Amino acid sequence: MTTAAATFSLILLNGGVGARVGAGQPKQLLKLRGIPILVYTLVTADRLPQVGQIVVNFPEGWRREIEEVLDAYAISTPITLVPGAPTRHSSVREMLPHCEYDQVLLHESARPLATSADFTRLIDSPWQNVALMSPIPFTVAPVDPETHMVTGSLDRARLRNVQLPQKFRRSDLVAAHEKALSEGIEYTEDATLVADAGFPVHFLDGSDTNLKVTSPTDVRMATVLLQGERDRDV
Structure with missing residues (x-):
């Protein structure tokens, strides 16, 4: 659902195959409670009036199946489909030019338990670049993988588990990706990418239920958690 108040493009990372799930198809097409994983975020975003566009990528060879899901669930927010790139990092970089708004929300379909409240907290935050993170x-501990030696200690209180969704000023995110490309550096997520590029990035406390589905165990856990939600109507 979109209105004149729309000010965000949502980048929805959906281009991975998810081989660890072992389902013989992209994990975003697996069904939780009879509904493809991809649909949960699409429906949540579709209900946010601030989201005026959803940019979705797709795994090579699976465009038709993704389009069938989009048609079946009648998502009203305009959707731009983009081919998946070799890595998560390069996928975001290649999806950014398709974003029509100056503000960007970034999420991944493999996190179907992110709620509209999670997105709204980011949208309402006064900070331009902000991510959900949990303790x-x-x-x-830091280690040397080659020697199997423990190399020191880390203060757990000063560390966070990086989650999605995240919010960015599009120009900051673009500049950060350009800097990383020029230096030949790849990141596994974008909050640290933007921070390393010199832009201020803040965090909001996330939830331990906002898990990423990467294994058969995660599929079972997500199913149980979704069954416990009474306000999720997909």
Whole structure:
């Protein structure tokens, strides 16, 4: 659903195959409660009046199946389909030129439990660049993978588990990707990318239920969590 108040493009990362799930198809097409994983974020975004465009990428060879999902669930927000790139980092970079708005929300279809409240908190935040992040509930340590040596210690209180969705000023995100490209650096997510490029990035506390579906166990956990939601109407 869009109105004149729309000020955001949503980049929805959807180009991975998700081989670890072992389903013989992209994991975003797997069904939770009888509904493709991809649909949960699409429906959530479709209900946000601030989102005027959704840019979705797709795995090579799977465009028709993604289009069938979009048609079946009658998403009213304008959608731009973009071929998937070799990496997550390059996918965002190649989707950015298709964004029509000066503000960007970034999410991935593999996180179907992100709610409209999660997106709204980012949208309403006074910060231009902000990500959901959650405390790390376990101890982590820096190591040398080659020697199997522990090389020091890390203060858990100063670390966060990076989540999505995230919000960025489009020009900041574009500049950060251009800088990374010129330096030959690839990132696994964009909050640290933008921060390393010299732009201020803030965080809001996320939720431990906003999990990323990457394995069969995650599929089962997401199904249970979705069954517990009474306000999710997809």
